[in-house]
Amino acid sequence: MTASPLISFLALAFTGSTLLATLTQCGNGNAQSSGVQLVTQDPAPADLLPPADRIKILVSGEMQGRLEPCGCASGQSGGLARRMQHIGEQRNYDLLLEGGDLIDGATPLDSLKLMAASEVLFLMGKYDALGVGPKDLLLSREDWNLFLTGAPVVASNLTCTDPAWPAKPFLEKDVRGIKVRVASFLLNLPESVRGKDSTIQMVPTATAWTNALAGADAATRRIVMLHGSDTEIRALIPQLQPAPDLVVGVDPGYIEPSPVPTKVGGVPLVFTGTRGRVLLDVWLHRDANGPQAVCELVPLAGSKTVVGGGGDPQVKDRILAHRHEVKAEDLLTKMARQLPTANGAAYVGTNTCRTCHPTAYEAWAKTKHAHAWQTLVDGENDPKRYGWPVTAYPDCVSCHVVGYREQTGFLSFEDTPQLANVACERCHGAGSDHMAAPAKNKLGLIGGVAPSLLCTQCHDYEQSPTFLYGEKWPQIEHSCEPNQKTKK
Numbered sequence: 001m002t003a004s005p006l007i008s009f010l011a012l013a014f015t016g017s018t019l020l021a022t023l024t025q026c027g028n029g030n031a032q033s034s035g036v037q038l039v040t041q042d043p044a045p046a047d048l049l050p051p052a053d054r055i056k057i058l059v060s061g062e063m064q065g066r067l068e069p070c071g072c073a074s075g076q077s078g079g080l081a082r083r084m085q086h087i088g089e090q091r092n093y094d095l096l097l098e099g100g101d102l103i104d105g106a107t108p109l110d111s112l113k114l115m116a117a118s119e120v121l122f123l124m125g126k127y128d129a130l131g132v133g134p135k136d137l138l139l140s141r142e143d144w145n146l147f148l149t150g151a152p153v154v155a156s157n158l159t160c161t162d163p164a165w166p167a168k169p170f171l172e173k174d175v176r177g178i179k180v181r182v183a184s185f186l187l188n189l190p191e192s193v194r195g196k197d198s199t200i201q202m203v204p205t206a207t208a209w210t211n212a213l214a215g216a217d218a219a220t221r222r223i224v225m226l227h228g229s230d231t232e233i234r235a236l237i238p239q240l241q242p243a244p245d246l247v248v249g250v251d252p253g254y255i256e257p258s259p260v261p262t263k264v265g266g267v268p269l270v271f272t273g274t275r276g277r278v279l280l281d282v283w284l285h286r287d288a289n290g291p292q293a294v295c296e297l298v299p300l301a302g303s304k305t306v307v308g309g310g311g312d313p314q315v316k317d318r319i320l321a322h323r324h325e326v327k328a329e330d331l332l333t334k335m336a337r338q339l340p341t342a343n344g345a346a347y348v349g350t351n352t353c354r355t356c357h358p359t360a361y362e363a364w365a366k367t368k369h370a371h372a373w374q375t376l377v378d379g380e381n382d383p384k385r386y387g388w389p390v391t392a393y394p395d396c397v398s399c400h401v402v403g404y405r406e407q408t409g410f411l412s413f414e415d416t417p418q419l420a421n422v423a424c425e426r427c428h429g430a431g432s433d434h435m436a437a438p439a440k441n442k443l444g445l446i447g448g449v450a451p452s453l454l455c456t457q458c459h460d461y462e463q464s465p466t467f468l469y470g471e472k473w474p475q476i477e478h479s480c481e482p483n484q485k486t487k488k
């Protein structure tokens with residue numbers, strides 16, 4: 001909390017009410033706020049007092065590799081720098097919980113992202129627990145174990161034969177004399193780590209819950225993070241006996257989590273949201289009716305690694321260092337051309353399409369898609385916009401070119417200029433077979449999807465929050481040459 005709202009809140013409280021409250025509602029105050037106590041007439045109505053056993057919890061999860069917003073649209077939320085700034089300002093959390101899925105896959109970029117994120121959250125920050133989500137298990141065990149060594153990782157229903165596996169069956173923290181247990185369950189193992197021979201195995205739910213509560217007494221608060229779909233999570237909760245005080249659902253389907261906890265069999269259930277765009281403040285206590293939770297959504301006005309981009313400056317420096325690591329390691333080239341093309345053909349480049357489709361080409365060349373690469377170059381050269389090597393960062397390049405990561409696809413602007421930009425084959429698929437026999441090998445759209453679903457692969461809720469196909473298609477519309485009309 002900064003000085004000015006604090007002062008106005010004080011003034012308001014003193015003039016306007018007989019509130020009895022402390023600003024540091026959880027009591028473990030710090031230099032900024034511990035001196036401020038609003039004590040007015042006694043006795044105050046008991047129901048205005050925060051319950052003595054109330055604990056304040058910060059919940060996040062499913063960052064999916066978004067260290068900071070991409071900046072493709074204005075007003076984006078999220079970013080580690082803004083998150084850590086918020087935590088630094090509040091500092092009265094009793095417990096910081098990160099659900100997991102900090103990254104999104106198993107590429108070398110995911111490794112470097114995990115390294116940066118874990119440094120921020122567990123070395124610079126003070127998260128108390130990190131759950132294990134399905135995406136976390138995709139990365140090589142060596143990298144994952146290494147980057148999370150010493151981090152408070154919890155996985156109650158997983159065992160791993162690797163001695164470097166950092167996860168514990170539970171974590172416990174003492175919050176002003178109240179013991180809080182944190183557990184985490186993964187409801188489905190990803191395909192790649194399933195099977196008898198996998199180093200990772202699942203423990204049956206009942207056994208895992210018993211292990212997670214080993215030695216805990218009835219007064220111990222029981223918090224569990226459940227990784228699965230909403231339906232699976234709700235079905236599992238009644239199986240956990242004694243019942244948890246709080247379930248944190250980590251379901252990537254919750255783009256915008258509700259600030260109102262639902263109750264499943266009396267157990268409060270909250271969700272984390274995705275891509276690190278929001279945090280959830282949860283106040284938890286027990287009364288005669290069982291556990292009670294109140295929540296507030298904390299939207300994070302995004303931060304960027306540019307001067308004035310908002311957020312904790314140290315974290316921004318760390319993320320900027322990550323950007324340069326990615327370039328120094330030349331991950332753009334290392335990650336290129338690893339996957340097959342969707343239709344099995346090879347990319348031929350925009351100028352080849354142009355030879356037979358001049359009208360479609362002219363229409364396309366007038367659209368913004370035709371300079372999507374230049375947009376990255378300009379952003380890179382503009383210190384107020386990005387100022388870091390975005391043209392070497394796979395996440396940025398992937399949506400602004402043709403066929404990145406696929407065989408014969410974009411490699412670098414120098415090597416494959418005909419595959420820069422959001423060009424023909426990004427939407428219609430690799431064209432070698434088609435140009436050899438146009439009538440026989442028709443192209444359509446990649447994956448045979450509906451046009452609007454093709455668009456939202458890139459124009460999603462973050463890049464283009466107001467995207468409507470009916471409005472946007474006319475801006476890029478193009479079709480066959482009159483003499484090439486497909487017989488439909």
Ligand code: HEC
Nearest residue numbers: 070071072073375379386390395396399457458459463464
């Ligand atoms: C998921 C696909 C996707 C990714 C990943 C992506 N972009 Fe974009 N980008 C888009 C789309 C779609 C637009 C057009 C948004 C609109 O105007 O509706 C865009 C637009 C932009 C613009 C132009 C915005 C403007 O104000 O004109 C810039 C600059 C940009 N992106 C840079 C980046 C950078 C840098 C990264 C990596 C950090 C990145 N993009 C990652 C899809 C993506």
Ligand code: HEC
Nearest residue numbers: 353357360361364369422423424427451478479480481486
């Ligand atoms: C952003 C995606 C996108 C890009 C880039 C793109 N197209 Fe298309 N194209 C479409 C969509 C969507 C349609 C309409 C498909 C439909 O209605 O079934 C279409 C239609 C067409 C058609 C007519 C198909 C028909 O059956 O009438 C041709 C030919 C075509 N595109 C060629 C091209 C060429 C050549 C380029 C590059 C110069 C290009 N397209 C770039 C998305 C794209």
Ligand code: HEC
Nearest residue numbers: 352353356424425428431435438439442443444484485486
């Ligand atoms: C050698 C000439 C030639 C080249 C090169 C060529 N096309 Fe075509 N294309 C045609 C003809 C002819 C048709 C009409 C085919 C028919 O329906 O009989 C066509 C049709 C299409 C259609 C409509 C759907 C279909 O497949 O019938 C799309 C989309 C398309 N082309 C995209 C592309 C793209 C993208 C490229 C570049 C990779 C490309 N074409 C390169 C000749 C060509």
Ligand code: HEC
Nearest residue numbers: 368369371372375399400422426454455458472473475476
């Ligand atoms: C591969 C990712 C990708 C796909 C797929 C894609 N776009 Fe785009 N689109 C972009 C990027 C990147 C930009 C920004 C280019 C720039 O400003 O340099 C953009 C910009 C646009 C713009 C101009 C900015 C705006 O929002 O008004 C329109 C219109 C547009 N796209 C329409 C579409 C439509 C319609 C589809 C589906 C048929 C589609 N796009 C599919 C990446 C994509």
